[in-house]
């Protein structure tokens with residue numbers, strides 16, 4: 112019998128009248144629960160499934176819309192996505208929050224009570240992964256036909272526990288319960304080959320290559336919906352999970368090789384077990400290399416499959432597809448596409464290269480040398496022998512061109528080669544990404560300049576047209592509408608709701624900076640947010656803080672270049688001042704709040720956490736200072752924690768050594784929520800300053816040129832220590848074991864590193880930092896002026912919407928326009 116698709120396709124419209132029925136259906140018939148047996152988790156599940164139905168309707172319609180449009184597709188390849196919780200976000204983006212609340216009223220269920228039951232998706236390390244999540248939100252909201260590709264790690268970023276002041280890593284079992292937001296798409300499973308050898312053969316005198324791999328792993332896709340805001344669009348995030356193919360196992364089983372077969376299976380399935388938590392510290396592990404290829408191979412096959420539905424002429428590929436590489440992590444894609452086009456589709460090399468180069472864009476996110484990926488040639492030999500040949504051939508052709516352009520200059524060949532010869536033979540993935548892409552972009556103005564002028568000057572000279580800047584942004588849906596509903600409501604009341612999809616509208620708030628009543632309401636919202644945060648601090652750390660304290664916050668990965676160390680040294684300085692001068696007066700309480708994870712193998716970062724915690728213990732319990740300073744380290748930093756902390760913050764610490772933070776995006780989230788920034792002239796801080804005005808931000812410290820001069824001169828931190836009594840006092844106090852009575856000497860490595868090297872110029876910037884904080888404290892006393900500045904910060908953050916960023920990618924790099932449903936449909 113032929114199915115009647117007209118009837119099957121008829122949409123179930125989710126009216127508020129029917130929502131309760133759906134909910135009850137899921138709770139009873141899917142969950143098998145009633146009033147006696149339903150737990151809060153069961154209620155959450157039933158709510159989430161109800162919302163998911165609503166999403167699926169739009170998801171299916173979006174696919175039809177895109178297919179009919181025959182538009183070029185955007186493929187965003189990222190090894191990381193820090194999505195955070197999706198339940199509230201989906202409800203808000205669907206525009207269903209009111210219906211949902213009202214529809215469930217008669218059952219006495221308020222969906223907002225159940226949000227904590229969702230396990231957070233944390234498949235990323237920090238800024239890079241969160242940026243990818245903001246980009247997905249913007250691409251969907253802007254009607255862009257985009258698919259995100261990633262890996263479905265069984266364990267996301269580790270959970271951070273604190274044990275006697277030390278970070279302890281625990282596995283993040285985010286898939287332990289049902290993941291309602293994913294759908295397994297077994298029919299799109301793909302094989303991924305590894306190892307083996309390459310055979311050469313000839314057809315009509317042309318040399319051909321046949322890769323005979325030694326083992327195969329399967330990639331199974333899981334799709335997650337990405338709900339656009341208020342536009343009925345639902346895009347897809349496709350995450351790959353590794354599984355070993357059963358036929359393959361059987362061969363070995365039959366030969367009696369049971370143990371080998373099973374261990375190979377386990378080995379294959381470890382590929383997507385865990386996210387690498389290394390985040391810019393050197394790691395270079397073989398499993399990570401294989402993980403990258405697994406990711407790339409699955410994604411490119413899927414992209415090819417989609418392309419072949421549209422055309423069989425590969426010359427059309429760049430017209431139908433654009434692949435954006437989120438850092439070099441997926442850059443083996445370039446060799447993989449070449450391999451498919453040349454070996455499998457039998458295109459001539461030059462044609463294949465032309466297609467490949469036109470199809471990729473590469474975003475660089477860091478210039479820290481230890482984070483620029485280079486993979487040992489032996490990894491390629493072992494796992495991807497054919498890709499190595501391809502890279503060698505690309506290199507040969509490329510260096511030929513370079514030598515034609517630069518006759519007699521052997522040094523430039525060495526510098527630009529895809530292959531680093533010493534001390535170990537390695538492939539430079541950034542070089543591969545640059546030559547294989549049409550566009551190379553940095554993530555803030557200053558970072559893009561550094562990239563051109565200092566990191567890749569030879570490449571910039573050869574391909575100036577490729578280099579461009581795309582300043583990062585954040586999604587206002589999650590970071591204002593959802594995280595700070597009271598402020599969002601106040602804003603909407605004054606200027607309408609257009610700001611949600613056009614953040615430049617916030618400019619209209621400027622006039623309210625002088626409106627007494629508005630300022631009062633703005634202050635009240637901040638205070639309410641602070642109360643919430645104070646409660647959370649007490650629950651998480653046991654430290655009691657005052658609701659109306661000054662909240663001074665640094666939340667981000669722990670890294671020496673981000674200089675949490677400078678912050679805590681300054682806190683110690685303030686503490687000494689208070690003890691020495693007992694100058695309490697009626698100064699408000701200052702809460703210095705830290706949160707962030709350290710890479711498990713990054714000793715210094717872990718010791719910085721330990722120092723913060725030890726200092727916190729001493730200061731928080733010292734009655735002499737009458738609670739004027741509190742130091743708090745909230746364990747296990749994550750997206751949901753940021754959503755509570757940011758709206759309550761007064762002072763946002765963005766204090767990296769100039770030139771080191773590519774952009775930063777936390778800085779944008781704080782300013783959008785009315786915190787004032789204390790920051791160095793680094794990354795996007797500079798652009799924030801240009802937008803909000805110098806008088807509404809607190810900048811300090813050496814700029815990149817001054818840092819460069821110091822680095823090239825002979826910087827002597829020990830001299831600064833001996834000449835600057837403030838620095839000396841603080842370091843001497845640490846060295847006297849004042850903060851480590853029971854573990855004497857544990858902070859010696861930190862002090863030593865500062866006194867002998869101070870790689871990140873903490874001492875050089877210390878005075879300026881201290882003076883800047885003094886200025887802030889003075890200004891905070893004038894509450895009216897402070898609030899005015901905070902409002903102006905919010906009003907002038909329009910530029911930092913990820914919608915602006917994505918519009919620029921779409922127009923300048925991807926050349927893709929929004930796909931809108933035809934009117935009347």
Ligand code: B1N
Nearest residue numbers: 238239390391476477554772773774775
């Ligand atoms: O990317 C963010 C920027 O805002 C930050 O300034 C930048 O530090 C961050 C290896 C990275 N750069 N590199 C990484 C992450 C994981 C990994 O395994 C490197 N993350 C950044 C967004 O542009």
